Amino acid sequence: MDATAPSTPGVPVERRENGESALGAPVERREGRQKVTGTARYAAEQPRPGRAHAWPVPASVARGRVTGIDTAAALALPGVLAVLSHENAPRLSEPDDAMLAVLRDSRVPHRGWFVALVVGETLEAARAGAAAVRVDYAVEDHDVTLTRDHPAAYAPEEANGGYPGTREHGDPEGAFASAPVRVDVGYSVPPLHNHPMEPHATTAEWQDGRLTVHTSTQGATTVRAVLAGLFGVPEDHVTVHAEHVGGGFGSKGTPRPDVVLAAMAARHTGRPVTLALPRRFLPAVVGHRAPTLHRLRLGARPDGRLVSLIHEVTTHTSRVKEFVEQAAVPTRVMYAAPDSRTAHRVTPLDVPTPSWMRAPGEAPGMYALESAMDELAGELGMDPVELRIVNEPDTEPDSGKPFSSRHLVECLREGARRFGWDRRDPRPGSRAEGPLLVGSGVAAAMYPVMAQPSTAAVRALSDGNFLVRINATDIGTGARTVLAQIAADRLAVPVDRVRIEVGSTDLPAASLAGGSSGTASWGWAVHEACARLAERLAGGPVPAEGLEVRADTAGQADADSPYARHAFGAHFAEVAVDTVTGETRVRRLLGVYAAGRILNSRTARSQFVGGMTMGLGMALTEGSTMDAAFGDFTESDLASYHVPAHADVPDIEAHWIDEDDPHLNPMGSKGIGEIGIVGTAAAIGNAVFHATGTRVRELPLTPDRVLGGIGRGAAPRGF
Amino acid sequence: MSGSNDPGSTCSETTLTVNGKPHTLLVDHRRVLLDVLREDLELWGARKGCDHGQCGACTVLVDGRRVNSCLLLAVALDGSEVRTVEGLAGDGEDLHPLQQAFLDRDAFQCGYCTPGQLCSALGMLDEAAAGHPSRVTTDVPAGRPVPLDRDEIRERLSGNLCRCGAYPRIVDAVEDVIP
Ligand code: FES
Numbered sequence: 001m002d003a004t005a006p007s008t009p010g011v012p013v014e015r016r017e018n019g020e021s022a023l024g025a026p027v028e029r030r031e032g033r034q035k036v037t038g039t040a041r042y043a044a045e046q047p048r049p050g051r052a053h054a055w056p057v058p059a060s061v062a063r064g065r066v067t068g069i070d071t072a073a074a075l076a077l078p079g080v081l082a083v084l085s086h087e088n089a090p091r092l093s094e095p096d097d098a099m100l101a102v103l104r105d106s107r108v109p110h111r112g113w114f115v116a117l118v119v120g121e122t123l124e125a126a127r128a129g130a131a132a133v134r135v136d137y138a139v140e141d142h143d144v145t146l147t148r149d150h151p152a153a154y155a156p157e158e159a160n161g162g163y164p165g166t167r168e169h170g171d172p173e174g175a176f177a178s179a180p181v182r183v184d185v186g187y188s189v190p191p192l193h194n195h196p197m198e199p200h201a202t203t204a205e206w207q208d209g210r211l212t213v214h215t216s217t218q219g220a221t222t223v224r225a226v227l228a229g230l231f232g233v234p235e236d237h238v239t240v241h242a243e244h245v246g247g248g249f250g251s252k253g254t255p256r257p258d259v260v261l262a263a264m265a266a267r268h269t270g271r272p273v274t275l276a277l278p279r280r281f282l283p284a285v286v287g288h289r290a291p292t293l294h295r296l297r298l299g300a301r302p303d304g305r306l307v308s309l310i311h312e313v314t315t316h317t318s319r320v321k322e323f324v325e326q327a328a329v330p331t332r333v334m335y336a337a338p339d340s341r342t343a344h345r346v347t348p349l350d351v352p353t354p355s356w357m358r359a360p361g362e363a364p365g366m367y368a369l370e371s372a373m374d375e376l377a378g379e380l381g382m383d384p385v386e387l388r389i390v391n392e393p394d395t396e397p398d399s400g401k402p403f404s405s406r407h408l409v410e411c412l413r414e415g416a417r418r419f420g421w422d423r424r425d426p427r428p429g430s431r432a433e434g435p436l437l438v439g440s441g442v443a444a445a446m447y448p449v450m451a452q453p454s455t456a457a458v459r460a461l462s463d464g465n466f467l468v469r470i471n472a473t474d475i476g477t478g479a480r481t482v483l484a485q486i487a488a489d490r491l492a493v494p495v496d497r498v499r500i501e502v503g504s505t506d507l508p509a510a511s512l513a514g515g516s517s518g519t520a521s522w523g524w525a526v527h528e529a530c531a532r533l534a535e536r537l538a539g540g541p542v543p544a545e546g547l548e549v550r551a552d553t554a555g556q557a558d559a560d561s562p563y564a565r566h567a568f569g570a571h572f573a574e575v576a577v578d579t580v581t582g583e584t585r586v587r588r589l590l591g592v593y594a595a596g597r598i599l600n601s602r603t604a605r606s607q608f609v610g611g612m613t614m615g616l617g618m619a620l621t622e623g624s625t626m627d628a629a630f631g632d633f634t635e636s637d638l639a640s641y642h643v644p645a646h647a648d649v650p651d652i653e654a655h656w657i658d659e660d661d662p663h664l665n666p667m668g669s670k671g672i673g674e675i676g677i678v679g680t681a682a683a684i685g686n687a688v689f690h691a692t693g694t695r696v697r698e699l700p701l702t703p704d705r706v707l708g709g710i711g712r713g714a715a716p717r718g719f
Numbered sequence: 720m721s722g723s724n725d726p727g728s729t730c731s732e733t734t735l736t737v738n739g740k741p742h743t744l745l746v747d748h749r750r751v752l753l754d755v756l757r758e759d760l761e762l763w764g765a766r767k768g769c770d771h772g773q774c775g776a777c778t779v780l781v782d783g784r785r786v787n788s789c790l791l792l793a794v795a796l797d798g799s800e801v802r803t804v805e806g807l808a809g810d811g812e813d814l815h816p817l818q819q820a821f822l823d824r825d826a827f828q829c830g831y832c833t834p835g836q837l838c839s840a841l842g843m844l845d846e847a848a849a850g851h852p853s854r855v856t857t858d859v860p861a862g863r864p865v866p867l868d869r870d871e872i873r874e875r876l877s878g879n880l881c882r883c884g885a886y887p888r889i890v891d892a893v894e895d896v897i898p
C-alpha cells in the first residue's frame with residue numbers, strides 16, 4: 001500500500017497495525033445492530049402525519065380490455081379516499097420500460113396486471129376498497145403455454161445483457177453427427193420467483209412539487225431518473241431513499257410498478273402514501289425467471305475432448321416487452337469445442353413480464369450444460385471432474401479473448417479434495433442405506449465480471465475521520481461495510497475511522513446492486529476518490545472545514561477490456577434419495593470459488609452460501625407453473641412456491657482460491673452475489689442421478705418426478 | 720371511549736402490554752396484531768413478509784409463545800402480553816445474547832427476516848425446554864426437555880423463511896446460546 005496517510009492536527013494517524021489491510025478482513029456489518037434490534041427501517045416503515053395506504057386491484061382476466069370500472073361501492077366504504085384507474089389517474093409520460101405503464105390505458109396484457117389502485121386511511125380500508133371495486137372486461141382468448149415448437153417463436157437479435165441471440169462457429173451439426181460419442185438431451189427449468197423477504201414497497205410524498213420516496217430498490221439513482229421522466233419534473237425535484245432493502249435478487253433491479261403507483265396516489269390524494277405489494281401479487285408484476293427449455297447436443301472424442309457443442313434455448317416473454325433469458329450464453333464461455341452453436345428462441349405469450357432473477361442466463365443455462373456434461377461423462381465412462389478439466393479452453397471459446405484469470409480447474413481439484421471425491425464409487429445406484437440411495441455430483445459455476453460507472457465523494461474531517469458518500473444500495477450484501485474497508489485500505493487508516501453514507505439520491509450517483517457488480521462499481525469510485533484525497537492531503541493537515549474530493553469512473557469502469565473476465569467455481573453435492581417417498585435431501589453442499597480478491601471474508605461467505613441455498617431451492621423445491629386455463633401463476637405465494645426452509649438446508653461450505661488479477665478493478669475483485677446459485681442445481685441433479693441411476697431432466701426434482709424416474713428405469717431424453 | 724364495544728361498532732377498545740408497557744387502543748376489528756405493532760405503536764421490528772402466516776417474518780411472543788402476528792386479530796388478544804424484537808434485551812442489557820450471537824455469526828444479510836428468526840428461536844428454546852416434541856425427536860419422553868442438536872434447531876425454526884439463505888449461520892447462533 002503506497003498511499004500517503006493523511007495527518008490531522010491533534011490526531012495521530014495510526015498506520016494499520018502490523019501493516020494489515022482492511023481488505024479481506026471479516027469486518028462485521030455496519031448496520032448489523034440495527035438489523036438485530038429491529039430498528040432498521042425499510043420502505044414501508046416510514047410514518048408521516050396523514051399517511052394513507054394503497055392497495056392494488058389486479059386484472060382477473062389473462063387478456064383483454066377493461067370496459068368499465070365501478071368504484072361507487074368502494075368509495076362508499078369508510079376510510080376509502082380514492083380509487084385510481086386509467087380513467088382518472090395522473091397522466092404520466094410514456095415510460096421506457098413498458099412494465100411501468102400502469103393505469104395508462106384499458107389494455108390487460110396479462111392476468112395480475114394492475115387495473116386500479118385504492119387509497120385508504122388505513123391498510124384495512126384500502127384492502128376492503130380494493131375488494132369492492134368492480135371491473136368489467138372484454139375478454140380475449142389467451143395463450144400462456146410455452147412449447148418447444150410454438151409457431152410464434154422467433155430468434156431474437158439479442159438476449160438479456162446485450163448478448164447476440166445466436167452464435168455459431170464452424171459446422172456444429174456436422175461435427176456432432178460424426179462425433180464418436182454423443183449426448184442429445186433436453187432439460188427444462190420452470191418459471192421461478194425471486195420472492196425477496198421484503199415485498200416491493202414504496203412510501204411517497206409530494207411537497208411543493210417535489211417528490212420524496214422511500215422505496216425498496218436495488219438502485220435508487222435509476223428510480224429517481226425514471227420518476228422524474230414519468231412525472232415531468234427535474235431530477236433534482238425527486239429524492240429517493242433506499243436505506244435498508246430486504247433483498248431483491250434482481251426483482252428490484254429497476255423501478256417496479258409500486259414506486260410509480262405510490263407516487264401517483266400521493267399526487268392524486270395530496271397525502272403521503274405507502275404501497276406495500278401483497279405477496280401473492282408479486283409474481284405477476286415484479287418479473288420472474290422465464291421458463292427455459294434446453295436442447296443440448298454434445299459430441300466428443302473417446303478421450304473426452306468436445307468436438308461439437310450445441311445449446312439451444314426456447315423461452316417466453318410477455319406482450320408487454322421482450323426479455324430473453326440468456327441461458328445459452330454461459331456455454332460460450334465454458335468449454336473448448338471447435339464447432340459450436342448457442343442460440344435462443346423466444347415466444348411472446350399472454351404472461352407476466354419476465355425479468356432478472358439471480359444469475360439470469362447463467363443459473364438455468366449452467367444447470368442444463370452441467371447436467372449434460374455429467375451425462376457425457378457417463379457415456380464416456382469418465383470422471384466428471386476430469387471431463388471438465390480436459391475441456392478447459394486456452395482462450396474464451398466464443399470471443400477468442402484471453403481470460404484475465406480462470407481457475408476453474410483449481411476450484412474443481414480443491415473442491416474434490418475437500419469433498420472426498422476420490423472415495424466416490426462412480427457407479428450409479430451403488431450406495432444404499434436402507435430405503436435411501438446416496439449419491440454425489442459435481443458441476444462447474446461461472447459468472448461474468450461487470451462494472452458500471454459511479455461517482456463517490458470522500459471527505460477528510462477535521463476530527464481525523466473520513467466520510468464516504470455514495471448512492472450505493474445495501475440489499476443485504478454488506479455494501480456499507482466493504483466500501484468502508486476499501487476506503488480504509490486506500491487511505492491507510494483503520495476501518496473504524498471511515499464513516500459511510502449510502503442509499504439515497506442525496507449522495508453522489510451510483511450504479512445499481514445488480515449483475516454482481518455493486519462492490520466493483522462503487523468500490524472503484526470510492527477507491528478513486530480516496531486516492532485523490534490522499535494525494536491532495538499529501539501528509540499535510542486537514543483544513544478545519546475538512547476537505548472533500550469526488551471521483552467519477554465514467555470511461556474507466558465501462559471501458560472495453562481485451563480480456564474475457566469471469567468468476568469461476570465448482571459445486572459438489574451429496575444427496576440421499578428416499579426410494580419409498582421419492583424425497584431428495586441434500587446432505588452436503590460445498591462450493592469453491594475463484595472470484596478475484598475476496599474483500600470481506602465474512603460477508604462474502606454469507607453471499608456464497610445464500611446463493612447455493614437458492615440453487616438448492618431451484619434444484620428441489622422451487623417451481624412455478626402457468627395455468628393454461630386461467631393464465632395465472634399457480635404458485636404465487638410462499639405457501640405454494642417453496643423457497644428452501646431451515647430443514648431443507650444442511651451445513652453448507654464455501655471456500656475460495658485467492659486470485660491476483662490485475663485486469664479487473666483497483667481492488668482486484670470479481671462479483672460474488674450470484675455465482676453461488678450457478679451450477680448448484682446441476683450438482684444436486686447429478687447427485688440424484690448418481691444415487692438412483694435415473695436422470696430427471698425437469699426441475700424441480702420433486703418426489704413425484706424422482707419416484708417416477710426410479711420406477712421407470714431409463715429416462716426419456718427430456719424432449 | 721364513545722362508540723367502542725357497542726354492538727355494530729367496527730372498533731373495540733383493546734389493551735395489550737407490549738414489551739412491558741400497557742397500551743389501550745381503539746382497534747379496528749380487522750386489524751391484526753402485526754399491524755397494531757407497526758402502524759399504531761410504530762414498533763416496526765416485526766416485519767411483514769407475506770401477511771398470510773407463510774414466512775414467519777412477523778413472529779413475536781404472545782404470553783411467552785411464538786406466534787405469527789399477521790394471523791392474529793388484535794381485538795382477540797385483549798389483556799395479552801406481547802414481546803417483540805424491540806423488547807428482547809433485558810434490563811441493563813444492551814443486546815440479548817441471541818442478538819449478539821446473530822451479530823457474531825453474521826446470521827443474516829438483508830435483515831428482513833431477522834427479528835422473526837430471533838423471536839421464533841427464543842420461543843423455540845422454551846418449547847424444547849418444556850418438552851414439546853418435533854418430527855426429529857421421537858425418543859424423548861413427553862414433558863422432558865428436548866436436547867437441541869442442529870437437526871432439531873432446523874426443524875423447529877422451519878416456519879421462518881430466510882431468502883438470503885442465512886440458515887446455517889442462524890443455527891450456529893442459536894447453538895451459541897443453548898444453555
Ligand atoms: S408476515 Fe406473518 S407469516 Fe409472513
Ligand code: FES
Nearest residue numbers: 828830832881883
Ligand atoms: S436475512 Fe434476508 S431474508 Fe433472512
